[in-house]
Amino acid sequence: MSARGGSWHRGVAGRRASAERVAWEERSASDADPGPEKVPLLELHDVSVDYGSGRKTFRAVEGIGLSLGIGRTLALVGESGSGKTTIGKAILGVERVAGGEIRFDGEDITHASPSRRRELTAEIQVVYQDPFSSLNPARTIGQTVGEMLRPHGRPAANVVRSRVAEALERVGLPASTADRYPGGLSGGQRQRVAIARALIVEPRLIVCDEPVSALDTSVQAQVLNLLRELQRDLGVSYVFISHDLAVVRHVAHDILVLRRGRVVEYGDATRIATRPAEDYTRALLAAAPIADPVRQRERRAARALLA
Structure with missing residues (x-):
């Protein structure tokens, strides 16, 4: 196991996202800012x-x-059809790049071979x-989470169980969740x-494709807090895809706004x-809903003028 992996498991593995934490709306992304990097982890040219x-x-x-x-x-923001998910798929190697270059940790992965992509x-x-359609309803949570380890060394069954338990606890779930099925869990x-x-x-990098848009508002805050917490503890980077600027402003260090496949x-x-x-x-920004009906009407009127 790498030194980074060792610290991952020796860290605050049992930490829970708590309702008593400061609401995510009131927290600036700058408190997680480690400062600019001389060598980017990810580059698109x-x-x-x-x-x-x-x-x-x-x-x-x-x-x-x-x-x-x-x-x-980095948040990729735009309306449906703006191209934000396509960029995420290109980074993941799901969509073929017609032109340009994608570099990960200095390596050109634009046209990486299938074997390199697996690595x-x-x-x-x-x-x-x-989260429901992305989980197999016929498999236990332990099977679903543990299968991610198989392409990377095929560890023994007891090692898989231990790693699954640690991963679940790391995101605020009890280890016993491994024996449950997706249908028995909340969103x-x-x-x-x-x-x-x-x-x-x-x-080192996670592409988050609208990770909270299918969740209730209160649950959104919990998941966003969890993602920020994981970033502080593990140093992981996120490409955060969303249509909602009001959400990403509190989790992103930088924002890229897209319209019809181009950077705005x-x-x-x-x-x-x-x-x-x-x-x-x-x-x-004007399209994002807010609780104040008067301000909401004002924002709708402003948006109509910009249309």
């Missing part, structure tokens, strides 16, 4: 992705450039939007399982969330 083949192709994203440091969060799953993981618990499944191989705005999260330079970004 002029990346484009096409769908279709031959003459019937559609360019989903074009000319995307970004950089993500170790222990930092990279120990470094790059994903948490999907719907928030299932998403914690999905995070544990990603964490068990000790990745890119920079510091606080600056973009409070002083956006582009009308489209202002419209996204």
Whole structure:
């Protein structure tokens, strides 16, 4: 086990996300900021992705450039069809890149071979939007989380059980959850399982594809707090995909705003969330719901003027 993995298991493995913690809305992402990295963990240079083949192709994203440091969060934000999930799939190797370059820890992985991609799953993981559809209802949680270890050395059964228990406890679930099935868990618990499944191989980068959009607001706060906590403790980096600027401003260090496959705005999260330079970004901010009905009407009116 690596030194990083050893500290992972010797750390605060039993820590629970607590309702008594300060609400995530009131916490700035800057308290988790480790400072700029000289060598980015992830870089995209002029990346484009096409769908279709031959003459019937559609360019989903074009000319995307970004950089993500170790222990930092970059949010990809935009409406449906903006290309944010396509970028996430390109990073994961699920979508073929038509042009440009993707570098991970200095290595060009744009067209990595299938065998290299399998190796990279120990470094790059994903948490999907719907925690129910991403878990096999016929398999126990222990089987689902533990199967992530099989491509990486095939450890003994007792080692797998121990690692699964530690991963579950790391995300605030009891070890006994391993014997349960997804149908017996709440949405928030299932998403914690999905995070544990990603964490068990000790990745350096996790692509979070709308990880809280399917959850209730109160549960969203708990999961976001958990992700921030894991980042502080483990130094993991996130590409956080969302349509909601009001959510990502509290977890991201940088935000990249997309529209129709192109970059609209890119920079510091606080600056973009409070002083956006582009009308489209202002419209996204105005679209986020708030509890005050008067302010909500004002925001809707402002959004109509920007449309």
